[in-house]
Each structure stands twice: as C-alpha cells, then as structure tokens.
Amino acid sequence: MNPVDNPAILSRSQESRTPVESKIPSLRPVPAPIHPHGRPLPKYVTTPPTPPPPPHLDDYAGIIGKQQIETLHFLAEELRGRRVKMVNSTAVGGGVAEMLNRLVPMLSELEVHTQWDVITGGNDFFEVTKAFHNALHGAPYELTRSAQDIFLMYNEQNRQRMNFDDDFVIIHDPQPAALIRARNDHAAKWIWRCHIDLSNPHPDVWQFLRPFIEQFDAAIFSSQSFARQLPIPQYLFYPCIDPLSEKNKELDDTFVQKICDDFGIDRSRPIVTQVSRFDRLKDPVGVVHAYKLAKKYVDCQLVLAGGGAADDPEGAAVLQEVKDAAGNDPDIIILDLPPWCGLEINAIQRASTIIVQKSLREGFGLTVTEALWKGKPTIAGAVGGIPNQIIHKLTGVLVHSIEGCAFQIRYLLTHPEFARRIGTAGREHVKENFLMTTNVKRWLLLFRILSGQKPVPIPSDTQSAA
Amino acid sequence: MNAPNTARKLIKPFYFNTSEHLLRIGRERACTLNELLHALQVCPEDSIFQHTYSTLQEHHFIRQGFSNDFAHWSLSSCHEPILAEQLASVDVREYTSISGLRQHMIELVRDFLAAHPRSADRSATEPFYFCAADLVVLPTPFVTNNIESFLEGLRKVTLHSIHHHFIEARLRLRLMTNDFSEWLKEEAGLEQTAAAIDRIDIYTNTMEGVRRQIARIVEQSLN
Structure with missing residues (x-):
C-alpha cells in the first residue's frame, strides 16, 4: 500500500497511538519530500522530534554488563568531587556537541562534576575558524594578520568572561585553543581534544596554532594517523556511538517492518544499504555501479539513505547523479532524509542484509560503527579510520574498488555463515572499543594518569617484577 | 585428577583485579619493513606490550x-x-x-628481510603507527579463599580481568604460568589443575572461551 494512502501513517500525530507508533516522532503539517521514483516519503520525516532525556549509567548494564559499570565507578572513586570543564564552539549540531550531550551527564553521574561551556564570537570569528578548519584539512589558505588578530581577540574575550578554577579543562578543537593562556593563573590540567584530521595541515595555520597546543598537558586524537609530532603526550580516543540513542537502540521488528513498508523496501529479498550524505567522497554512484555488477549474479535491492541534498547545492547535484546512475531500476531506493531521522535510519540498517560504506575519503566513519553495532556484515572502503574498525575478513571486509565491492556483495549474499560470523565479531569489536561507555572510561583513565597516578610499569629485564 | 578438600579455608585469598589500558600515540612510524625493523629496536617496551599483549585484549x-x-x-x-x-x-x-619478546620479533623480521631483500623497502599500503599502553590496575569486588567462590568470581569478572590474570600475569610473575594456576597450585594444592589451565590455547579461543575452559577445568577438580 502506498504510505500516503495508509491511514495508520497519516494518523501518527493523533493522541491514541499503538505501542509501535508511539516510537515515531510527532508530526507537523509540512509538505513531504518527494521520493526520487515519485513515491512520497512519510510525513514524519519532515519534523524534528523532541530529543529524549539522556539515559543513566545503569541503563547500559544490559549492554556492556554490570561489571563494566562497576569498573567505571571504581575508576571514578579517586576522582570524586573533582571538577571538569569542557569547552567547545557550538552547543548544537555536529558530532562534538552530540558526544558532549552524552558524556557530560555520564561523568557527572559518576560524581566527576562536569560543566560544558561554549565560547562566543562574532561572525568574523567563526569565518576565520571555519577557514582554519578547512586549512587544517589541507585546503589552500592565506593566513593574514587580521585573521590572527580576530582569532586571538575573541579567545581573549572568552578567557576574561570564563572561569578556569576547575581541576581539568578540556578544549575541543582549534577554535578555543588560545584559552590555554588562562592556565598561568590556575593549577588545572589542560587537555586539547582534537576531533579533526591534522595529518596534512596548512603549514602557516599549524605554525600559528602549534605554540598554543604545546602548552597543554596532553592532546587527544581520533586516529593515530591524525596526530602530529608534539612534545606533549598524545592519546588515542576513538570516536564512539551511544547504543541507547535513537540511531542505535534496539527496535521492535514490527517497527522495522513498518519503516520498510513506508519506504517500499521488500524484506523478503536481500537488502544492500549505504547510509551517508550525498557527497562524492562517499561514492554513492560507485555503490550503484557495484550493485549493478553484483545483480548480474544475485538478486538484491539497493537502499541509499542519506541527506545533505536539501540544504547543499553540491549534495543536490550528487543526488541527481545518483538518480541518473540508478535509471529506472525499481530495486534502487534512494532516500534523502533529514538529520533527525535516526530511528528510521536505525530501522533501515536493521532490515539490511549487508551494509556498505564505500567511502573514498573518510574521517572515522561512524556509519560503519553503527552498522557493525547492529551485527551487520559490512563492506567498506579502506580509508581514514575505517581500518581501525574493520579488520579484513574478521570484523567486516575492506574494498578498494567498485569491482571489489561488487564481488564482496555477491560473496556475502551467497555465504551467509561467513557473513554472520563477521557480523557477530564486528558487533563485539564495537562493544569493546567504540561505545560511549568505553569513551567515559578513557576520560577517567586519563584524568587519573594526569592527576599523578603513575601507570603500572611494564616489567623489563632491568626492573624487578611487582 | 587431584581432588582437594575444597571446603577447607585456603590460606591466602585470591583478589580478582582488572587492568584498564589507555592508548598513547607513540613517536615511531613504519612505512616499510625496514622501518618496522628499526622501530622494533628503538621503540619503548610499552609499545611492544601494546601491539602484542594489549591488542589481544582489544580483540578478545x-x-x-x-x-x-x-x-x-x-x-x-x-x-x-x-x-x-x-x-x-x-x-x-x-x-x-618484554625484552625477550622484542628480541624474537626483531630476529623474525631481520631473518625474513635477509632472505627477501626486495621486500625491505617496498612501501606498505598503510603506515604502522606505534602506540603504547598506559595501564591502571583496579580492584574488583571479588575476593575468594575457596574454590567455589573462586569459580563464582571467575564467571562474573570482566574479560579484562581474565586477561589481566591469565595473560599479563607472566610479566609480573616472571614465571611461565598465570595468576590462576599459581594460586590453585600454591594455595589449593591443585597442581594438575594448574598445569591444565596453563595449556589453554589463547590463540584459538576467544577470551570468553578461555574463561569457560578455566571454569570447566576447575569444576572437574571438584569431582
């Protein structure tokens, strides 16, 4: 049945909901976007839902085990009453804010009192920091005296406005990096958490920022390959996902079925899915070609679910290229979804037989983490942080070409036992290394180490065994 | 198999601890096997530990x-x-x-490059970034002085605790054994049980599988 003709879908905003429907965000009467093949999308994808309250630590016990929660409490014991300040440049939007929204209440629940402050600045400041961001990723840029002055002036304004009497001050990304000049007045430990790839920075911008970074007690990067040589200790904190978020929590199968029905996805046949923005670096056109090569041998549908086309001219162009590549194939389902459709993305991932992330360039690749967490056999490009997550043939498969991707789709669809095995191992990999609770543990370990608790020495021939 | 009086109170309690690792990014990096050989020689011991011992915990x-x-x-x-x-x-x-382990790794790479000199300077598709592990040892609520409660603790502690006592222990004990076997042998007199636990293959098992095998061997000692 076409979803617009389905009264169950149109009545989702009504008070009386079935248990399944109550998981679906409420509606506002706005026009539905148009499906590339002429099928209107359900109206609920057009309205951002109210975010649910953050979960408590004990809510994670069913996922990671009670003993892991106890480990967090043990780690936090010596830090109880200490104060932590997190500083970044935005309260909403983006991965850093999303992560802090979860991390701050979790640390506070462990009685490591954590406050999150956001720096302020004019448009000129954020234009400069945006340019710095791009330049640190290697984009061409001319660093002017004026840009440096603007950066320093707003950092100084924020330094005067904010208090730094905490035990740990964590500065996220380059925008507030010059706040380190406040450390002369206090005994706090200062940590720079860099979320961006510094492997190939613009030399002038890096030389400008470097003297500030070197004054921190430690730096944290998201991948070994993103780091720079610095005279301070550098730690590796992988990005992580929240297993209780809309995008990752367990879902009733009836809800998954409903979403598939709404989007015209046939669960009785294999489903190959890529979830990502319509961005050339995610190679959605390459995925269409890989699907077409694989389909000569195996029956399957392709779902390309993403966003970025509505508010980004380049995204719209890429979406058009994908539609052109797809042609009239009714088994290719292209969904341009807004960012608040976490539940729907979750359901599509859970319905999928295989998940693909054929990126040509990538940061860490959290969509891969999400796929692995759902136990899905995952095929991904061997770029950026993806090889940290996918150990080839053990927790997923890595590919380097359209042909390689096509072959792996065929192989996984025809070898379900192997697919199941790598899917299971992939989920365990995420559970061990890439969940929010592991991230909390890393922060507690770092606070303890910086507080003077010496790590246990590895015994060598010159040391006596402990 | 040996059958001790498990009801008797054992002299020295077994404290289940756990160790948590924080990954530090090291200075060394290798883009070829020659560079790997050099880095193996100069990297700190905690890097060798990270890439051999700790990685087993991360991929348990x-x-x-x-x-x-x-x-x-x-x-x-x-x-x-x-x-x-x-x-x-x-x-x-x-x-x-660690020094013995490092030396063996160096010899393997050196011998391979002597036999395959053209492989020495061929670029790898991805560099090897040396990291290191900072360890923090923590207590758990489980303390035991008899076999029954030992089994209970064994079943309930985290896999990091199993790794700590079963794999990392050798570096602490300086013996070819582990904390569990050492305690079972010295405090419970279960020499054969201790030896059987020592023979568990960690490379063909998950860490959960290792836990189950230890428990099964200890259970057999009660019969």
Whole structure:
C-alpha cells in the first residue's frame, strides 16, 4: 500500500497511538519530500522530534554488563568531587556537541562534576575558524594578520568572561585553543581534544596554532594517523556511538517492518544499504555501479539513505547523479532524509542484509560503527579510520574498488555463515572499543594518569617484577 | 585428577583485579619493513606490550586469525604472508619479559628481510603507527579463599580481568604460568589443575572461551 494512502501513517500525530507508533516522532503539517521514483516519503520525516532525556549509567548494564559499570565507578572513586570543564564552539549540531550531550551527564553521574561551556564570537570569528578548519584539512589558505588578530581577540574575550578554577579543562578543537593562556593563573590540567584530521595541515595555520597546543598537558586524537609530532603526550580516543540513542537502540521488528513498508523496501529479498550524505567522497554512484555488477549474479535491492541534498547545492547535484546512475531500476531506493531521522535510519540498517560504506575519503566513519553495532556484515572502503574498525575478513571486509565491492556483495549474499560470523565479531569489536561507555572510561583513565597516578610499569629485564 | 578438600579455608585469598589500558600515540612510524625493523629496536617496551599483549585484549572476541598487530600489518599492508605467519606464531605466553619478546620479533623480521631483500623497502599500503599502553590496575569486588567462590568470581569478572590474570600475569610473575594456576597450585594444592589451565590455547579461543575452559577445568577438580 502506498504510505500516503495508509491511514495508520497519516494518523501518527493523533493522541491514541499503538505501542509501535508511539516510537515515531510527532508530526507537523509540512509538505513531504518527494521520493526520487515519485513515491512520497512519510510525513514524519519532515519534523524534528523532541530529543529524549539522556539515559543513566545503569541503563547500559544490559549492554556492556554490570561489571563494566562497576569498573567505571571504581575508576571514578579517586576522582570524586573533582571538577571538569569542557569547552567547545557550538552547543548544537555536529558530532562534538552530540558526544558532549552524552558524556557530560555520564561523568557527572559518576560524581566527576562536569560543566560544558561554549565560547562566543562574532561572525568574523567563526569565518576565520571555519577557514582554519578547512586549512587544517589541507585546503589552500592565506593566513593574514587580521585573521590572527580576530582569532586571538575573541579567545581573549572568552578567557576574561570564563572561569578556569576547575581541576581539568578540556578544549575541543582549534577554535578555543588560545584559552590555554588562562592556565598561568590556575593549577588545572589542560587537555586539547582534537576531533579533526591534522595529518596534512596548512603549514602557516599549524605554525600559528602549534605554540598554543604545546602548552597543554596532553592532546587527544581520533586516529593515530591524525596526530602530529608534539612534545606533549598524545592519546588515542576513538570516536564512539551511544547504543541507547535513537540511531542505535534496539527496535521492535514490527517497527522495522513498518519503516520498510513506508519506504517500499521488500524484506523478503536481500537488502544492500549505504547510509551517508550525498557527497562524492562517499561514492554513492560507485555503490550503484557495484550493485549493478553484483545483480548480474544475485538478486538484491539497493537502499541509499542519506541527506545533505536539501540544504547543499553540491549534495543536490550528487543526488541527481545518483538518480541518473540508478535509471529506472525499481530495486534502487534512494532516500534523502533529514538529520533527525535516526530511528528510521536505525530501522533501515536493521532490515539490511549487508551494509556498505564505500567511502573514498573518510574521517572515522561512524556509519560503519553503527552498522557493525547492529551485527551487520559490512563492506567498506579502506580509508581514514575505517581500518581501525574493520579488520579484513574478521570484523567486516575492506574494498578498494567498485569491482571489489561488487564481488564482496555477491560473496556475502551467497555465504551467509561467513557473513554472520563477521557480523557477530564486528558487533563485539564495537562493544569493546567504540561505545560511549568505553569513551567515559578513557576520560577517567586519563584524568587519573594526569592527576599523578603513575601507570603500572611494564616489567623489563632491568626492573624487578611487582 | 587431584581432588582437594575444597571446603577447607585456603590460606591466602585470591583478589580478582582488572587492568584498564589507555592508548598513547607513540613517536615511531613504519612505512616499510625496514622501518618496522628499526622501530622494533628503538621503540619503548610499552609499545611492544601494546601491539602484542594489549591488542589481544582489544580483540578478545576473535577466535582465530588475529595474533598481534605486527603480523596483521605484515599481511594487510605489506602483503607478506610468510612473515605474517611467522610473526603470528609468536605466543606471548612463552615470554616472561618484554625484552625477550622484542628480541624474537626483531630476529623474525631481520631473518625474513635477509632472505627477501626486495621486500625491505617496498612501501606498505598503510603506515604502522606505534602506540603504547598506559595501564591502571583496579580492584574488583571479588575476593575468594575457596574454590567455589573462586569459580563464582571467575564467571562474573570482566574479560579484562581474565586477561589481566591469565595473560599479563607472566610479566609480573616472571614465571611461565598465570595468576590462576599459581594460586590453585600454591594455595589449593591443585597442581594438575594448574598445569591444565596453563595449556589453554589463547590463540584459538576467544577470551570468553578461555574463561569457560578455566571454569570447566576447575569444576572437574571438584569431582
């Protein structure tokens, strides 16, 4: 049945909901976007839902085990009453804010009192920091005296406005990096958490920022390959996902079925899915070609679910290229979804037989983490942080070409036992290394180490065994 | 199998601890096998520990095909299956010090490059970034002074605790054994049980599988 003709879908905003429907965000009467093949999308994808309250630590016990929660409490014991300040440049939007929204209440629940402050600045400041961001990723840029002055002036304004009497001050990304000049007045430990790839920075911008970074007690990067040589200790904190978020929590199968029905996805046949923005670096056109090569041998549908086309001219162009590549194939389902459709993305991932992330360039690749967490056999490009997550043939498969991707789709669809095995191992990999609770543990370990608790020495021939 | 009086109170309690590792990014980096050989010689011991011992904890859920990071990189980025197999065959439990383990790794790479000189400077598809582990040892609520409660603790502690007592212990004890076997032998008089636990193969088991095998062996000692 076409979803617009389905009264169950149109009545989702009504008070009386079935248990399944109550998981679906409420509606506002706005026009539905148009499906590339002429099928209107359900109206609920057009309205951002109210975010649910953050979960408590004990809510994670069913996922990671009670003993892991106890480990967090043990780690936090010596830090109880200490104060932590997190500083970044935005309260909403983006991965850093999303992560802090979860991390701050979790640390506070462990009685490591954590406050999150956001720096302020004019448009000129954020234009400069945006340019710095791009330049640190290697984009061409001319660093002017004026840009440096603007950066320093707003950092100084924020330094005067904010208090730094905490035990740990964590500065996220380059925008507030010059706040380190406040450390002369206090005994706090200062940590720079860099979320961006510094492997190939613009030399002038890096030389400008470097003297500030070197004054921190430690730096944290998201991948070994993103780091720079610095005279301070550098730690590796992988990005992580929240297993209780809309995008990752367990879902009733009836809800998954409903979403598939709404989007015209046939669960009785294999489903190959890529979830990502319509961005050339995610190679959605390459995925269409890989699907077409694989389909000569195996029956399957392709779902390309993403966003970025509505508010980004380049995204719209890429979406058009994908539609052109797809042609009239009714088994290719292209969904341009807004960012608040976490539940729907979750359901599509859970319905999928295989998940693909054929990126040509990538940061860490959290969509891969999400796929692995759902136990899905995952095929991904061997770029950026993806090889940290996918150990080839053990927790997923890595590919380097359209042909390689096509072959792996065929192989996984025809070898379900192997697919199941790598899917299971992939989920365990995420559970061990890439969940929010592991991230909390890393922060507690770092606070303890910086507080003077010496790590246990590895015994060598010159040391006596402990 | 030996059958002790398990009801008797054992003299010295067993404290289940756990160790948590924080990954530090090291200075060394290798883009070729020659560079790997050099880095193996100069990197700090906690880097060798990270890429052999700690990596087993991070990948405890893999039953086969993952031994240490050097072997994995030799295969996945250098495409050298012979060296990868040789490095993968190194069992960390045959060493009671990091220096002995390091020396063996160096010899394997050096011998391989002597036999395959053209492989020495071929670029890897991805660099090997040396990291290091900072360890923090923590207590758990489980303390035991008899076999029944030992089994209970064994079943309830985290897999990090099993790794701490069963694998990392050799570096602390400087003996070719582990904390569980040592306690069962010295305090409970279960010599054969201790020896059977020592023979568990960690490279063909997940850490959960290792836990189950230890429990099964200890249960058999009660019969």
